[in-house]
Amino acid sequence: MSSSIYFDNAATTPMDRRVAEAMQPYLNEIFGNPSSLHEQGRTARKAVEKAREQVAALVHACPDEIIFTASGTEASNLALSGSLGIPARRDAHIITSRIEHPAVLATCAALEKCGVFVTRLPVNSDGLVAPSELAAALRPETRLVSIMAANNITGTLQPIAELAGIAKAAGAFFHTDAVQAGGKIPLDVSALPVDMLSLSAHKLYGPKGVGALFVRRGTDLQPVIHGGGQERGFRSATENVAGIVGFGCAAEIARVTMPEETVRLVALQDRLIEGLCSDQFPAYLLGHRYKRLPGHVCVGLAGMEGDAMHLLLEFDEHGIAVSSGSACSAHHPGSPSETLLAMGFDPVQARGSLRITLGRFNTADETERFLDIFAKIVGKLNPVCSRALVGAGYRQAG
Numbered sequence: 001m002s003s004s005i006y007f008d009n010a011a012t013t014p015m016d017r018r019v020a021e022a023m024q025p026y027l028n029e030i031f032g033n034p035s036s037l038h039e040q041g042r043t044a045r046k047a048v049e050k051a052r053e054q055v056a057a058l059v060h061a062c063p064d065e066i067i068f069t070a071s072g073t074e075a076s077n078l079a080l081s082g083s084l085g086i087p088a089r090r091d092a093h094i095i096t097s098r099i100e101h102p103a104v105l106a107t108c109a110a111l112e113k114c115g116v117f118v119t120r121l122p123v124n125s126d127g128l129v130a131p132s133e134l135a136a137a138l139r140p141e142t143r144l145v146s147i148m149a150a151n152n153i154t155g156t157l158q159p160i161a162e163l164a165g166i167a168k169a170a171g172a173f174f175h176t177d178a179v180q181a182g183g184k185i186p187l188d189v190s191a192l193p194v195d196m197l198s199l200s201a202h203k204l205y206g207p208k209g210v211g212a213l214f215v216r217r218g219t220d221l222q223p224v225i226h227g228g229g230q231e232r233g234f235r236s237a238t239e240n241v242a243g244i245v246g247f248g249c250a251a252e253i254a255r256v257t258m259p260e261e262t263v264r265l266v267a268l269q270d271r272l273i274e275g276l277c278s279d280q281f282p283a284y285l286l287g288h289r290y291k292r293l294p295g296h297v298c299v300g301l302a303g304m305e306g307d308a309m310h311l312l313l314e315f316d317e318h319g320i321a322v323s324s325g326s327a328c329s330a331h332h333p334g335s336p337s338e339t340l341l342a343m344g345f346d347p348v349q350a351r352g353s354l355r356i357t358l359g360r361f362n363t364a365d366e367t368e369r370f371l372d373i374f375a376k377i378v379g380k381l382n383p384v385c386s387r388a389l390v391g392a393g394y395r396q397a398g
């Protein structure tokens with residue numbers, strides 16, 4: 001697999017070797033329960049608290065504002081269900097957007113069944129929520145607004161500072177799902193008026209099964225997992241010490257390398273967009289051209305939408321891992337992407353996107369190889385793809 005190319009970093013990232021090395025002692029000799037008072041326990045506790053500082057530093061939070069969870073999904077569940085109270089207040093109102101990850105959308109649907117009112121804001125053709133739509137949707141009983149920082153399909157970045165400011169001015173809490181954004185773009189909760197922010201270690205070269213929720217001091221939040229009172233009572237359960245250590249290490253590496261890494265990934269991304277959206281191919285860019293995660297490219301393929309799965313398998317045959325949407329779409333094969341539908345694409349187009357997401361270990365050489373193989377595959381699947389298709393105006397759709 002030495003010549004294989006992994007271009008699916010939005011689904012998950014490979015673990016950085018430095019992270020794996022940092023975790024190693026906590027998988028073997030340091031096995032104590034961080035709640036134990038003996039030396040084994042104290043050593044584990046020290047490691048968990050160091051990681052808390054590292055994760056806090058990534059988003060400019062105070063360490064005691066970080067709650068470790070078992071995933072980004074759990075962090076968002078805690079933010080939404082926990083801020084509405086258990087059982088959820090029946091008259092409460094939540095505002096979210098139509099393009100959230102299922103971690104937020106499915107939680108909203110579950111809360112709706114308990115009598116909570118949910119407003120799902122539309123997005124424009126770039127996938128952006130309009131601040132004016134949020135302002136118009138706020139009600140006196142709006143308890144929480146939850147809008148993602150970066151979309152997992154298109155990579156589009158939302159105007160979080162502005163949206164959070166509007167929610168706060170109306171007296172609502174503001175949560176952002178920053179699982180895709182964490183470690184890739186600067187996030188500073190000392191400047192952003194957000195109350196809660198979800199992160200996940202496996203999207204930033206850390207281990208799977210570890211997440212965190214930033215909860216600003218003073219936020220009225222109730223736990224959803226009850227037990228021994230770990231994580232200051234917000235998330236009971238014995239801590240995943242090795243995973244948390246890995247998360248801390250990954251967060252620190254991301255914080256230090258982000259400026260340089262962003263420049264490198266934006267250059268690779270621009271090369272990909274230029275190569276894919278050239279007259280040679282029927283590809284059009286999805287999401288905002290500039291307000292996007294570094295290294296995140298998502299394209300539609302005019303006239304080839306029905307071939308998206310086929311394309312993926314062809315890439316796989318060539319040792320290239322890309323995605324047709326989020327990894328979660330494997331649970332709903334063939335379903336159109338809700339994000340693309342919300343952006344105004346028809347169900348055929350919304351079924352046929354190709355997501356190419358580059359990360360820390362990808363190179364310029366891989367980008368060139370990908371473009372060569374893309375040309376071969378598209379030519380094979382659609383010999384008639386030509387300037388004529390592009391000229392039909394498909395390119396404007398993104």
Ligand code: PLP
Binds near residue numbers: 073177
């Ligand atoms: N939120 C977004 C935007 C995501 O992209 C993902 C994972 O793809 C999640 C939440 C879920 O995170 P986790 O896999 O840690 O549960």
